[in-house]
Amino acid sequence: MKFLEVENLTISFNNKVVVNNVSFSVSAGERLGVIGESGSGKTLIALAIIGLLPEAATVTGSVQLAGEDLMALNDQQMSAYRGNQLAMVFQEPLTALNPIMRVGKQIAQPLRNHNNFSIKAGIARAVELCTAVGLPDPEHIVRAYPHQLSGGQRQRIGLAIAIACNPKLLIVDEPTTALDVTVQKEVLQTINDLVKQQGSSLIFISHDLPVVSTMAEDIAVLRYGELVEHANIAALFNNPQHEYSIKLVDLARATEKEFSNFTKSRTL
Amino acid sequence: MSDLLFEAKSLCRDFKLNRTAISGARPVRRAVADLNLKIKTGDRLGVVGESGSGKTTLAKLLLNLDKPTSGSINFKGQQLSNSDMSIFRREVQIIFQDPRSSLDPRRTVEQIILEPLECLNFQQDHQSQTNKVLQQVELEASIRSRYPHELSGGQRQRVAIARALAAQPSVLIADEPVSALDVLVREEILQPLSELIESLNLALVLISHDLSVITRLCKTVVVMQQGRIVEAGNTQGVFANPQHQFTKDLISAVPRLPTL
Numbered sequence: 001m002k003f004l005e006v007e008n009l010t011i012s013f014n015n016k017v018v019v020n021n022v023s024f025s026v027s028a029g030e031r032l033g034v035i036g037e038s039g040s041g042k043t044l045i046a047l048a049i050i051g052l053l054p055e056a057a058t059v060t061g062s063v064q065l066a067g068e069d070l071m072a073l074n075d076q077q078m079s080a081y082r083g084n085q086l087a088m089v090f091q092e093p094l095t096a097l098n099p100i101m102r103v104g105k106q107i108a109q110p111l112r113n114h115n116n117f118s119i120k121a122g123i124a125r126a127v128e129l130c131t132a133v134g135l136p137d138p139e140h141i142v143r144a145y146p147h148q149l150s151g152g153q154r155q156r157i158g159l160a161i162a163i164a165c166n167p168k169l170l171i172v173d174e175p176t177t178a179l180d181v182t183v184q185k186e187v188l189q190t191i192n193d194l195v196k197q198q199g200s201s202l203i204f205i206s207h208d209l210p211v212v213s214t215m216a217e218d219i220a221v222l223r224y225g226e227l228v229e230h231a232n233i234a235a236l237f238n239n240p241q242h243e244y245s246i247k248l249v250d251l252a253r254a255t256e257k258e259f260s261n262f263t264k265s266r267t268l
Numbered sequence: 269m270s271d272l273l274f275e276a277k278s279l280c281r282d283f284k285l286n287r288t289a290i291s292g293a294r295p296v297r298r299a300v301a302d303l304n305l306k307i308k309t310g311d312r313l314g315v316v317g318e319s320g321s322g323k324t325t326l327a328k329l330l331l332n333l334d335k336p337t338s339g340s341i342n343f344k345g346q347q348l349s350n351s352d353m354s355i356f357r358r359e360v361q362i363i364f365q366d367p368r369s370s371l372d373p374r375r376t377v378e379q380i381i382l383e384p385l386e387c388l389n390f391q392q393d394h395q396s397q398t399n400k401v402l403q404q405v406e407l408e409a410s411i412r413s414r415y416p417h418e419l420s421g422g423q424r425q426r427v428a429i430a431r432a433l434a435a436q437p438s439v440l441i442a443d444e445p446v447s448a449l450d451v452l453v454r455e456e457i458l459q460p461l462s463e464l465i466e467s468l469n470l471a472l473v474l475i476s477h478d479l480s481v482i483t484r485l486c487k488t489v490v491v492m493q494q495g496r497i498v499e500a501g502n503t504q505g506v507f508a509n510p511q512h513q514f515t516k517d518l519i520s521a522v523p524r525l526p527t528l
Contacts, residue, residue, distance in 0.1 A: 037450035038421065098461060151319065180318040180477050185521040207450050210523040247452055255480050256525050262483045262507040263519055 001067060003028040003201055004049070004169055009061035011044050011053065011225075019044050019225045025131070026169070031195065031202040033216030035209060035248065041225040042205045043091070046171045049076040049203075050088050065169065083110040086169040087162035089191075092178055093154035097146040102159045104130075104142025111166045129160040134190050152183035156190065163194055170195060171203045176211065188215060209252040213237075221245045271344070273359075273439055273471055275309040275331060279339035281325050281495075284440050299325040301495035303339070309438065312465065312472045314486030314503060316479060316518065322495040323475045327443050330473065331362055358388045361432035365444040367424035371416040377402075377427050378412040384435045401430040406460050422453035431463060439471045446481060458484055483507065491515045 002025035007113060011019040019041040026027060027034050036042050047053045049063050051070060063070045070078065087110075090096035098106055107129055108122025117125065123142060130138035133156040146154055155175055162170060172191060176184035195202045204215045212219060219236050221229040221244060228242040240246045281300040287293075300322045307313060315323050328334035329341060332348045341348050345358055353518055361384075364370035371380055378398060385394045399409055405426040425445065432440055445461070446454040462485055465472050474485055481502060482489055489506050491499040493516065499512040510516045 037452065181354065181479070181521040181523075182318060182517055185523070188523075208523070209451065210525055213526050214523055237525070250456065251451060251527055259480050259483055259507075262504055264508055 002026060003030075003066055005062075005064045006045070006049065007061065007062045007064075009045065009048060010059070011041070012050060012058045013056055017225060019048070021225045022222075022225075023061075024220055024227060024230055026201045026203065028168070028201060029199050030203065030218065031216045033185055033219040034203060034205045034222060035207060035212050035219055037207055038223030039221040039224075042207075042222055043173055045222075046088060046173050046203065046205055049169075050082055050086055050171060051075075052082075052088075067159070080114070083162075083167070084114040084165045085167060086171065087165070087167040088171040088173065089158045089162045089172040089175050090157070093151065093158045094178075095147065096158055097154060099146055102145060103149070105192035107142070107157065107160045107164055110161060114165050125164070126160070129164055130156075132163070132194065133157075133160045134186065135160075151178050152180075152187060155179060155187055159191065159194070163198065166198050167200055169201045171205070173205045173206070177206075184211075191215070199251070209248050210256070213252075214253075221248070271309045272306060273309060273311075273344060274305065275342045276303060276305040276330075277342075279303040279305070279326075279329060279341065280337045281322075281329060281334065282337040293516070296515070298334070298495050300329065302320050303495070303497055305490070305497075307439070307471055307473065309471055310469050312485060312487045313474070314482035314489040315473065315475045315492060316477060316482055316489060317492035318477065320494075321492040323492055324443055325495075327362070327441050327473065327494070329477055330441060331360060332356065342375075354388060358384075358390075359436045360439045360441065361435065361437040362442065363425075363428050363432050363442040363445045366448045367416070367428045368422070370428055371424060371431075373416055376405075376413050376415055377419075380416075380427060381431050381434050384431060388435050390435055397434060401433045404433060404460070404464055405430045420453070421449050422456045425449060425453075425457050429457070429464075433464065437470065439473070440465065441473045441475075443475045444477070446476070447476065447478060454481075461485065468500050479507070479518065491518065 004026040007023045008021060009022045010017060022045060034042050044053065048059055055057060070081065103125045104126040107126035108117065109118065111117040111122045111125055126142050127138045130141050131257060135141050135153060135156050176187055179187060204212060206212045213233050218232050220227055223244045229245045236245060237249055240249045279300055280298060280302060282296045282298050284294045310432055313324065317323050329336055332353065381398045381401060382394055385397060390397065402409060402411065407423065407426055407430065419427065446457050449457065459479065472485065474482065476482055486503050488501065490497045490505045491512065495512045499506055499510065500513045506515065507519060510519055
């Protein structure tokens with residue numbers, strides 16, 4: 001029995017199927033990359049796992065976390081899991097954070113909900129978490145509002161909230177599309193370190209193959225709501241099966257080669 | 269033929285920030301600082317830098333959508349000003365980052381492309397020019413009657429390029445033209461864009477934080493940090509042998525494929 005098992009997950013809106021019969025599993029400590037273009041259903045699968053799909057969605061299939069069927073839980077029972085056993089970092093930190101609450105309080109929120117922290121202890125832990133996600137001057141940062149922080153800092157706050165309760169499964173949805181390359185590199189490194197430290201499983205969602213390949217051991221390729229390929233990185237790069245995976249790998253290789261040509265004297 | 273198009277001399281643009289104390293002076297953020305730049309016909313210039321480094325402010329200044337605090341910009345020897353801009357507006361066109369917000373959702377593709385022709389009093393036949401630019405960006409003529417929401421992301425961005433090309437400009441300014449698109453769709457844009465710029469002998473100013481896009485399209489590159497150009501030169505030379513620490517950091521931050 002794997003840690004997370006998604007079986008025959010189908011999501012539809014008004015009888016229009018957007019995720020079709022997707023099955024995959026993630027073992028404890030495994031890092032899975034999910035890749036696909038916009039509209040391929042990546043985010044919906046993540047939302048289905050964490051139980052945050054919009055009400056208009058019709059879902060069939062099952063999501064099991066450590067043997068517990070998450071789809072069978074009601075809202076209240078799911079809340080006990082969310083932010084605790086499993087947590088998610090959203091794509092756009094500016095919309096994921098509450099604009100009128102100091103970020104320290106937002107980081108403390110899951111601790112107060114799940115671990116009965118007092119507000120004071122929660123903020124104290126928030127300072128530690130800010131240090132853990134690589135934010136400078138954490139005592140000041142926890143007093144800031146989201147608009148006072150840069151994009152990279154906001155994304156680190158989102159990460160701090162997600163890891164506050166040491167989740168067993170961390171889902172990260174395109175965490176760096178809103179960020180610069182230099183900041184992206186640091187944020188990815190931080191996520192990698194934290195996941196390894198805590199021994200959590202990771203689902204890393206992105207449309208960028210080079211980014212995913214630095215973050216995951218296995219890659220699931222989505223196309224028009226269907227899982228078209230699921231392989232480890234070496235297999236995917238050396239022997240991609242599906243036409244879409246072949247295109248992705250070829251393009252990544254070509255880009256890499258071209259870029260290497262430009263930076264030759266450095267890399268050789 | 270390499271006529272001088274743009275010449276920017278000690279260009280500065282300051283933004284006043286909010287007062288921090290009731291009686292204090294308003295602090296000033298210098299978004300573009302003492303910048304000198306020349307763009308000639310057929311130049312393909314990449315502008316790279318982090319967010320907040322002044323890339324987009326520079327683009328706005330070049331487009332005369334914003335005024336410099338000090339310094340000057342000349343276009344074909346004439347200083348940019350408020351007076352008769354119609355020639356300038358025709359010659360310099362922009363492609364924005366996100367076609368969902370840069371295309372009017374209530375207009376058809378045809379209306380979108382006709383608009384610059386109409387308001388710039390384009391002399392040749394508008395209909396045939398519309399067909400021509402759609403062909404140039406590899407869109408079918410049948411797309412003319414459709415609305416932006418009916419198109420895919422790549423098609424929308426190609427409509428934006430067609431609109432920019434419609435009035436036969438000599439300079440294209442592209443602000444992160446592919447960063448809102450999926451990786452495979454980026455190819456659909458970069459390939460025709462690259463060929464068009466070559467065949468029409470356009471000057472290109474491409475703003476991007478994605479260095480692989482810059483290497484695809486640009487012959488020269490300037491690296492900006494905090495409003496200043498910290499490094500400039502031939503793209504190959506700058507990327508192969510970066511001098512400034514910031515350029516080195518940028519290059520090493522590009523995600524690389526694992527060696528398998």
